[in-house]
Amino acid sequence: IEIDGVPMFEDDDTYRGMLFLIQDVSNIRRLERMRSEFVANVSHELKTPIAAVKGFAETLLSGGVQDEQTARSFLQIIYDESERLNRLIGDILELSKIESKRSPLNFSPIHLHPFFDTIREMLNSSAAKKNITMNLNVPEELFMEADEDRLRQIFVNLISNAINYTQDGGKVTLDVKETMSPEGEERIQFDVSDTGMGIPRKDLPRIFERFYRVDKARSRSSGGTGLGLSIVKHLVELHHGIVTVESEVNIGTTFTVNLPLLQEDEGDF
Ligand code: ADP
Numbered sequence: 001i002e003i004d005g006v007p008m009f010e011d012d013d014t015y016r017g018m019l020f021l022i023q024d025v026s027n028i029r030r031l032e033r034m035r036s037e038f039v040a041n042v043s044h045e046l047k048t049p050i051a052a053v054k055g056f057a058e059t060l061l062s063g064g065v066q067d068e069q070t071a072r073s074f075l076q077i078i079y080d081e082s083e084r085l086n087r088l089i090g091d092i093l094e095l096s097k098i099e100s101k102r103s104p105l106n107f108s109p110i111h112l113h114p115f116f117d118t119i120r121e122m123l124n125s126s127a128a129k130k131n132i133t134m135n136l137n138v139p140e141e142l143f144m145e146a147d148e149d150r151l152r153q154i155f156v157n158l159i160s161n162a163i164n165y166t167q168d169g170g171k172v173t174l175d176v177k178e179t180m181s182p183e184g185e186e187r188i189q190f191d192v193s194d195t196g197m198g199i200p201r202k203d204l205p206r207i208f209e210r211f212y213r214v215d216k217a218r219s220r221s222s223g224g225t226g227l228g229l230s231i232v233k234h235l236v237e238l239h240h241g242i243v244t245v246e247s248e249v250n251i252g253t254t255f256t257v258n259l260p261l262l263q264e265d266e267g268d269f
Pocket of ligand 1 (some may be wrong): 199
């Protein structure tokens with residue numbers, strides 16, 4: 001709580017009393033704290049790849065590397081780290097666009113079967129590299145209303161996480177079905193499950209926070225930015241849906257996304 005006091009005077013300068021303004025600033029302070037934490041996190045996340053790019057470039061420029069193979073491996077690191085910077089900046093911009101509500105959603109009817117065929121094509125090669133079986137079970141004639149680009153981003157993020165955090169030879173499955181809310185509203189439920197490493201119980205409540213990772217090193221080495229799930233959560237909520245997670249270590253993880261079949265208040269957010 002913040003209290004500000006100002007003395008009050010009559011026209012003839014006689015003292016009348018004090019005027020106090022009492023404000024509950026805990027929310028404002030909390031937002032300020034979150035913002036500065038975010039800026040600190042972003043700077044840290046950006047500094048790591050920049051330091052790598054700079055360090056390896058300097059070594060190459062100094063002419064100290066004679067061996068061609070070593071030089072190439074340094075160039076590969078520089079390339080990979082620039083890619084990471086690219087993804088990181090893309091995710092940060094996306095998140096800030098979503099949060100400032102600057103880019104309104106564009107709802108249109110989506111035929112889910114071909115929609116997921118495209119996603120399968122996008123992710124096939126990363127699944128194949130790890131010999132992971134991808135089963136996308138989508139009913140043939142199912143349509144829903146959503147922002148197609150945003151909907152794609154939700155499932156690309158969830159399915160690529162499932163692939164990233166599953167050992168070679170594992171399984172990633174998507175099940176899509178129609179459901180009904182207790183209020184009688186038609187909804188679609190998507191379950192993305194994997195047979196991967198799972199998420200420890202103590203980490204589950206924080207998994208949707210920006211930059212939160214169970215294992216930073218592993219997330220980095222698989223190209224993660226730590227922002228994927230917080231983008232998912234925001235996008236799901238913009239579609240008036242919910243996303244939940246269940247997981248067991250060394251058994252696997254299931255993310256469930258539940259969205260309305262139709263978007264009622266189109267454009268109203
Ligand atoms: P990242 O870019 O690190 O993957 P995300 O926001 O997408 O960031 O996910 C946050 C963290 O949640 C990951 O670093 C990982 O520890 C954990 N995680 C996400 N999806 C899965 C999954 N399917 N199985 C196990 N852990 C997961």
